[in-house]
Amino acid sequence: MTYPIMLDLTNKQVVVIGGGKVAERKIRGLIEAKANVVVVAPEITALIQQLVDEGALVWRKKCFSREDIKEAFLIIAATNERGVNESVAQAARPHQLINVVDNPTQSNFYVPSTVRRGKLTIAVSTGGASPILAAKIRREIAEKYDENYENYIDFLYECRQYILRNVSDSKKKQQLLQVITDESFRKTENWEEEFQKLFKRIMSE
Ligand SMILES: C[C@@]1(CC(=O)O)C2=NC(=C\c3[nH]c(c(CCC(=O)O)c3CC(=O)O)Cc3[nH]c(c(CC(=O)O)c3CCC(=O)O)/C=C3\N/C(=C\2)[C@@H](CCC(=O)O)[C@]3(C)CC(=O)O)/[C@H]1CCC(=O)O
Numbered sequence: 001m002t003y004p005i006m007l008d009l010t011n012k013q014v015v016v017i018g019g020g021k022v023a024e025r026k027i028r029g030l031i032e033a034k035a036n037v038v039v040v041a042p043e044i045t046a047l048i049q050q051l052v053d054e055g056a057l058v059w060r061k062k063c064f065s066r067e068d069i070k071e072a073f074l075i076i077a078a079t080n081e082r083g084v085n086e087s088v089a090q091a092a093r094p095h096q097l098i099n100v101v102d103n104p105t106q107s108n109f110y111v112p113s114t115v116r117r118g119k120l121t122i123a124v125s126t127g128g129a130s131p132i133l134a135a136k137i138r139r140e141i142a143e144k145y146d147e148n149y150e151n152y153i154d155f156l157y158e159c160r161q162y163i164l165r166n167v168s169d170s171k172k173k174q175q176l177l178q179v180i181t182d183e184s185f186r187k188t189e190n191w192e193e194e195f196q197k198l199f200k201r202i203m204s205e
């Protein structure tokens, strides 16, 4: 059984061994998360090369050796050589986070399939049982929670801060925090205006 967490990787060193298609997908997510990415591989894809040229990551043009992961907070073993991936797993210290892309049993975490809508993150994992099913579920969720949720989540954030600052009655606070997450509220034209109305009504009850 795994334990789901959301990792803050800002400025953390992440070492990716291998620079192929799978490494590329993981690297995109890692850069989005503002990690300091180091890629170790004799060859890399055109997109990874572009990221190197932009200064978004560091490329060590070489085959893997143990020293490469010494300072790593998180490691991804993503070569197409099973034996190399296995030596990465063996070289990792017990306190390091490691994902071996072709061997879930040597990994101490898996990368979930993810939908991001601003501050909202929805992650799906099958624990390696079926990554394709995870991706399928991700597509279904992406349809239900469409791009409009990004602004809505930002609004909820601001609104919650306002409620926490201005409402001391815990029942009313709960009521307001609850009502702004209702589907009927989300579908209104102007959230700000609707919230002001609700606020006045609930506070005067
Ligand atoms: C979610 C996602 C995240 C990401 O990688 O970013 C992810 N795999 C994705 C895609 C994908 N994976 C595979 C194909 C090719 C299928 C095909 O066409 O044949 C495709 C499709 C593609 O490449 O497009 C094959 C595959 N995957 C693993 C093995 C090794 C093995 O199981 O032994 C094999 C080879 C054996 C096989 O073929 O089954 C292992 C893992 N893959 C995981 C994650 C972890 C468990 C996730 C979970 O289930 O919880 C885990 C354990 C390790 C890890 O990598 O973290 C991403 C979906 C992104 C999205 O949302 O679209």
Ligand SMILES: NC(=O)c1ccc[n+]([C@@H]2O[C@H](COP(=O)([O-])OP(=O)(O)OC[C@H]3O[C@@H](n4cnc5c(N)ncnc54)[C@H](O)[C@@H]3O)[C@@H](O)[C@H]2O)c1
Pocket (backbone or CB within 6 Å): 017, 018, 019, 020, 021, 022, 023, 040, 041, 042, 043, 044, 045, 062, 063, 064, 078, 079, 080, 081, 082, 084, 100, 101, 102, 131
């Ligand atoms: N976890 C997943 O999501 C997932 C999905 C599909 C496939 N896979 C598995 O991932 C593996 C990688 O697939 P790919 O399509 O990215 O492969 P690929 O052939 O596109 O890339 C392999 C990369 O590994 C590098 N490499 C080879 N030997 C190395 C070494 N000794 N040190 C450092 N780098 C080295 C190569 O230079 C290349 O950059 C495959 O074994 C496949 O089974 C995993």
